[in-house]
Amino acid sequence: xxxxxxxxxxxxxxxxxxxxxxxxxxxxxxxxxxxxxxxxxxxxxxxxxxxxxxxxxxxxxxxxxxxxxxxxxxxxxxxxxxxxxxxxxxxxxxxxxxxxxxxxxxxxxxxxxxxxxxxxxxxxxxxxxxxxxxxxxxxxxxxxxxxxxxxxxxxxxxxxxxxxxxxxxxxxxxxxxxxxxxxxxxxxxxxxxxxxxxxxxxxxxxxxxxxxxxxxxxxxxxxxx
Numbered sequence: 001x002x003x004x005x006x007x008x009x010x011x012x013x014x015x016x017x018x019x020x021x022x023x024x025x026x027x028x029x030x031x032x033x034x035x036x037x038x039x040x041x042x043x044x045x046x047x048x049x050x051x052x053x054x055x056x057x058x059x060x061x062x063x064x065x066x067x068x069x070x071x072x073x074x075x076x077x078x079x080x081x082x083x084x085x086x087x088x089x090x091x092x093x094x095x096x097x098x099x100x101x102x103x104x105x106x107x108x109x110x111x112x113x114x115x116x117x118x119x120x121x122x123x124x125x126x127x128x129x130x131x132x133x134x135x136x137x138x139x140x141x142x143x144x145x146x147x148x149x150x151x152x153x154x155x156x157x158x159x160x161x162x163x164x165x166x167x168x169x170x171x172x173x174x175x176x177x178x179x180x181x182x183x184x185x186x187x188x189x190x191x192x193x194x195x196x197x198x199x200x201x202x203x204x205x206x207x208x209x210x211x212x213x214x215x216x217x218x219x220x221x222x223x224x225x
Contacts, residue, residue: 002066002095004057004088005075008034009050013042016049023051025060058087065097071104077177080149082188089192096221102194105216108201108208109179114150118142126159132171134159148179182208182215194219 006012006024008031016022026032032054039047053060057071058079069092079085092102121140129135140153156171180188186196196219201212208215 001068001070002062002064004069004071005073005078006035006052007031009038011070011072012050013038013046016046017042019049021049021051023053023062023064023066025053025055025057025062027054027056029054058084058091060091062095064095065100066095067097067100069096069100069102071102074106074177076104076106077180080147080176080178085188086192089189089194093193093221099220101197102219103216105203105214106180106185107177108212108215109181113141114143114145114179116141116143129156129158129171132156132158135171143179150177150179152176180215185215185217189217189219193222195222 001015001020001022003012003022003024004026006022006026007028009024012022012024012035024035026035032052035052039050053062057075076085076088079088096102119140119142121138124137124139126134126136135156135158137157138155140155142151143149144151152175154173154175156173158169182199186199189196196217198216198218199208200206200216200218201208202214203216206212
C-alpha cells in the first residue's frame, strides 16, 4: 500500500501492526522525524513493514506499483490548483497497479461556513496545549472565493490563573485548505484517467448526503486510457 501524507504514522502504524506493508510519502521533516521515533518503539516486524520517502506528492517517484493508494485525512486539500491536482494524479497513475484502487477523503464543503465574512472568528473550549499549557483557543476564517481556498488562523492564548487568555503571548498557526465540491472532484478524477467507483459520506460506507461532513472517493485507472 502507498500512503500520501503519512505524517507521523497515525494511520500507517496500525495498518502495519495488522500485517500490511506501507510505503509512505510526506514532505514534512518534523512529522517524519516523529514517525521514525515512533517506529523505533515498535517491534522489528512492524518496522520492517513501513518504508518512508520524504518528498512532494506531486513529484516524488517510486519504482513500485501498488494495489492500493490512499490519500487520507484531507491531504488532498493541500493541492491548491488544478495543476497541483493533475501533477499528483499523474504520479498516482505511475504508482498504481493496472486495476489498483485509489481512496481519498476530504471535507464536504459547507456553504454556510464559506459565506461567512472574512475574519469571522469562532471560540472553542480551552484545552491543554502540548507546549503552551492550558490555552484559550479560537479560529479565524477567510475564504477566497476565486481560488476556492479556506484560510484559517488557529490561535492559542496561554491562560492566566484567573482563566483569561493572554494575547500578548498568543501562538498563531496558519492553515490553508483547498475546497473541492463533489462533482468537481469527480470530474478531476475522470479527466485525469480515473473512473470513480464509489463515493461515500462517512467511513462506514454510507451514502454521500446533504449533511455529510466528509467525502470518501474510491477510484480506479480507466482501462480505455
